[in-house]
């Protein structure tokens with residue numbers, strides 16, 4: 159077993175296992191640096207990837223998964239006492255997993271299914287751009303008032319020529335007793351077909367006319383008549399508009415939508431451009447020329463592909479004469495290599511010799527290397543190649559470093575209101591997650607004028623939404639490789655930088671942070687394997703995308719709640735997010751903090767359920783290591799431990815119950831849009847639920863009150879003293895008679911997923927304590943920083 163492990167490790171170091179294009183060589187064959195006897199193998203073919211369900215027989219096998227750098231999704235499932243995880247793997251990876259007793263149970267999603275999602279998205283986005291390119295025309299179908307037993311209502315239906323896309327929004331304006339009123343219309347879609355927009359709100363006086371304006375510029379007006387029909391629309395539910403996304407959106411679309419909202423609602427929105435630009439959706443142009451490991455030459459342009467690299471061509475040719483020396487000629491962007499010939503006129507240059515010649519004579523255009531660290535003793539055969547950056551996005555997708563944008567929403571954006579942060583798409587392939595933020599932004603802005611609760615949230619909170627933390631990776635996922643998880647920065651050495659590895663480069667942005675990191679020895683990320691799905695980067699906080707989040711948290715110190723939005727599996731989690739190899743976690747939140755995490759979760763999960771009944775299971779709610787796996791260096795841990803921000807993680811996309819098969823089914827990263835849309839709606843509910851928690855927390859001026867149970871008294875033997883609290887609150891206590899302060903012991907949980915601990919008192923002891931709620935209110939307004947004495951105190955007397 160040990161030998162096998164060493165062998166696997168060696169392959170890992172040589173970059174032969176993980177990611178695309180890996181080859182699993184037989185043991186003993188992998189000797190990357192030995193020139194003699196190096197086998198000359200065909201270059202590995204690019205492999206397809208799929209999401210499969212793996213059955214993990216034990217913890218050792220689970221650790222193996224991490225060690226091999228297998229790209230796990232966020233979904234782990236206990237089933238009949240065995241652990242199942244979903245993983246993104248190639249056929250060769252499956253073969254190597256089998257060596258460790260890990261079995262593939264089920265193929266969940268294949269590459270062709272992902273490609274169908276891409277096609278679906280492109281069609282929808284094309285439709286949107288044609289519909290929204292010019293001003294729309296609006297027809298008012300009905301504008302009525304009616305009075306029923308409960309109130310007088312205004313009801314309007316209008317149809318826009320651009321109604322087939324959810325980014326088209328209609329606003330109604332009217333006057334009631336001299337006061338200007340407005341409301342956003344609901345978009346009504348039935349079985350995928352746009353019918354019309356409508357709204358229905360109570361009015362205090364019947365207006366004479368209503369004007370409808372579109373965000374594309376169209377307008378229409380109508381007089382208001384009394385509704386005389388028999389079946390009056392008697393719906394007295396409050397008017398609240400939703401449903402503003404209708405396809406998966408690229409970073410360009412997301413940021414453009416954000417900018418449009420800022421233009422339309424200048425009093426409520428601003429766009430924050432974060433300071434650290436990304437690498438950009440760009441690569442150097444490359445080609446691996448040759449067919450075998452010993453004779454192939456990897457050529458990489460010095461310029462980015464779009465800046466000239468893609469124009470470079472390389473030709474290896476037989477000059478047609480015998481005893482000719484190796485030489486390199488560069489003409490414009492064409493590199494011509496005359497291979498050396500022997501007395502018979504046969505080519506004799508080795509890969510190593512050609513690499514050296516290119517690096518000497520064509521170094522202004524390219525850098526060359528042998529294949530994956532091979533000695534390069536094989537004779538190069540005539541061939542030619544055009545270099546390519548292999549990026550397939552249309553030219554209008556920017557190749558430049560990107561500025562990551564955040565949408566800031568609030569009536570008072572001066573730092574005086576409590577801040578709430580929602581951020582999405584750290585992992586590029588999680589296409590639903592940005593929609594959650596856009597839907598949330600639209601709901602807040604388009605319900606503001608007519609919905610009192612929305613107005614309260616926007617007036618009293620400072621809301622930060624980052625639709626896509628990782629725009630470069632997102633572009634790569636949309637246009638090149640659906641399963642892209644990481645960013646686009648390649649930190650691999652030249653031996654792992656041939657284009658066969660191009661889908662495995664990049665840094666996992668949810669592993670690059672500085673708390674509980676892999677660099678500090680925590681589990682669940684790799685510091686050494688740049689091709690791993692959970693590569694932590696060359697150093698903590700090395701990546702611009704991670705730095706941006708740190709910058710935001712530092713810049714806006716009023717942020718005190720945060721949601722990191724991922725997919726899939728339907729999880730709701732918080733710190734600690736990582737443990738060390740002994741399974742010792744980062745410090746657990748205190749009992750009071752944990753109580754607040756749970757209490758807030760209850761509100762948020764209820765709001766999620768309201769949409770279509772999705773229940774986030776109790777087994778998928780709680781601190782990360784209790785319900786999922788260790789994620790060293792994740793961003794939520796950074797926010798909680800370093801910035802004191804209550805930081806949750808959503809995994810949108812709860813499993814769906816398959817009635818016929820009588821089992822739960824995973825939805826995947828890129829479900830058919832119909833399902834993705836439902837996930838966006840329900841988790842926008844959840845994100846707004848978090849805002850409601852923040853708002854009610856901000857209104858909380860009532861100090862907590864607590865009671866020790868039992869209280870002061872005489873006891874015959876050891877006593878367990880617990881604390882009753884009237885709300886989630888952290889208890890700071892002393893047992894030595896001293897005043898309690900913020901440096902005193904905090905009451906902890908008694909164990910994983912258990913209630914607060916009790917204090918075991920064995921000899922006569924005075925317990926002094928105070929409690930603090932999540933809003934910062936201190937019991938009895940006690941001030942631990944002064945000499946105040948109004949803390950709580952009980953004395954437990956124990957008879958000897």
Ligand SMILES: [Zn+2]
Pocket residue numbers: 232584585588724725
């Ligand atoms: Zn993720």
